[in-house]
Amino acid sequence: RKEVEQDPGPFNVPEGATVAFNCTYSNSASQSFFWYRQDCRKEPKLLMSVYSSGNEDGRFTAQLNRASQYISLLIRDSKLSDSATYLCVVNIREGTGFQKLVFGTGTRLLVSP
Amino acid sequence: SQTIHQWPATLVQPVGSPLSLECTVEGTSNPNLYWYRQAAGRGLQLLFYSIGIGQISSEVPQNLSASRPQDRQFILSSKKLLLSDSGFYLCAWSALGRGYNGYTFGSGTRLTVV
Numbered sequence: 001r002k003e004v005e006q007d008p009g010p011f012n013v014p015e016g017a018t019v020a021f022n023c024t025y026s027n028s029a030s031q032s033f034f035w036y037r038q039d040c041r042k043e044p045k046l047l048m049s050v051y052s053s054g055n056e057d058g059r060f061t062a063q064l065n066r067a068s069q070y071i072s073l074l075i076r077d078s079k080l081s082d083s084a085t086y087l088c089v090v091n092i093r094e095g096t097g098f099q100k101l102v103f104g105t106g107t108r109l110l111v112s113p
Numbered sequence: 114s115q116t117i118h119q120w121p122a123t124l125v126q127p128v129g130s131p132l133s134l135e136c137t138v139e140g141t142s143n144p145n146l147y148w149y150r151q152a153a154g155r156g157l158q159l160l161f162y163s164i165g166i167g168q169i170s171s172e173v174p175q176n177l178s179a180s181r182p183q184d185r186q187f188i189l190s191s192k193k194l195l196l197s198d199s200g201f202y203l204c205a206w207s208a209l210g211r212g213y214n215g216y217t218f219g220s221g222t223r224l225t226v227v
Contacts, residue, residue, distance in 0.1 A: 034215050043203055043218040044157070087157075089215070098164065100147075101216055105156035 001026050004104035006088050012110045017078045021107045023071045023088030032091040032099075033064055035073045037084045038106060044087055047073075078111045085109070115140035119204045119219030126226055132177075132191040134222050136204030139185065144206040146187040147216060148179055151201040163187060199226045 006023045013019045025033075033050035048055065050062040050071055061074040071088055088104040119136045126132060138144050148160040159172045161179035169179050176195050180188045187204055201223050205216040 032215075036215075041201075041223070043221045045218070046215045049215065098162070098170070100159060100162060102159075103149075103157040 002104075003027060003092065003102045004088055004090050006104040006107050008105060008107060010108040010110050012112065013078050014112055015078055015080060017111075018074065018076045019078055019109065020075075021073045021086055021088075021109075023073075023104055025069050025071070025088075025090040027090065027092055028066075028069060029093060030069075030090045031093075032101075033062075033071050034089040034101070035060075035062060035071075036087040036089055036103070038087055039084050044103070047086070075109075078109075080111050080113065083109055083111045115206070115217065117204065117206055117217055117219040119222060121222055122220065124222055124224045126194050126224065128196055128226055129193045132189070132194055132198070132224070134189040134202055134204075134224075136187045136189075136219055137185055138187075138206045141206070141208065142184060144185065144208065146181060147205040147207075148187065148189050149203040149205060149218075151203065153200070157203065161189070194226045196226050199224055 004025050011019055035047040036044040037047045038044040048057050048062055050064045052064055054063045059076045063072045085106040085108045087106045089101050091099050092102050093099050116139045146163045149157045150160055151157050161171055163169050163181045166181055177191050201221050203221045204219040207216045
């Protein structure tokens with residue numbers, strides 16, 4: 001089983017639509033979670049952290065379900081500029097104590113006029 | 114503020130040639146440093162990470178090596194490139210011991226081995 005799994009998409013939505021992405025992770029000891037955004041041929045950039053209580057940043061809402069090991073990202077009122085690949089990211093603690101981030105393969109979003 | 118620089122942006126190299134990619138971080142001390150690779154249509158694969166000068170951990174056996182000669186400098190190298198080494202190479206940093214704050218990536222090097 002992959003450490004972080006995402007639906008690759010693409011999700012094709014019209015402007016103004018609401019779209020949700022889901023992600024599951026395998027390591028129940030993971031403690032930190034993030035969504036990153038990656039534009040075509042660019043580096044990933046941190047979109048938002050995901051907190052246990054859920055959190056919102058403008059049109060973006062992230063949710064975490066620890067019991068189901070499931071993370072979600074909701075985008076409301078989609079804009080053309082939201083077209084990108086969204087990466088689900090989870091921290092993994094190594095046996096040495098070092099914590100590293102593991103990236104999902106990403107979900108591609110295409111917003112059309 | 115902290116910045117991360119990575120170069121070159123694009124590189125085309127023949128099979129069997131050496132490789133050296135450099136990454137530097139400014140505005141912070143004792144960062145954790147990382148090299149990732151993203152093959153076409155694939156996810157990010159962690160190649161190496163470093164928690165300090167001269168301290169390198171390798172995640173996957175491969176044709177590549179990494180070095181950290183200075184606190185804020187991280188170098189990815191190969192003695193002889195393979196076709197399978199093509200990909201998008203990304204350097205990243207995080208505050209020491211604080212990967213839970215997320216990583217910041219450099220702009221990447223797109224390597225094509227021909």
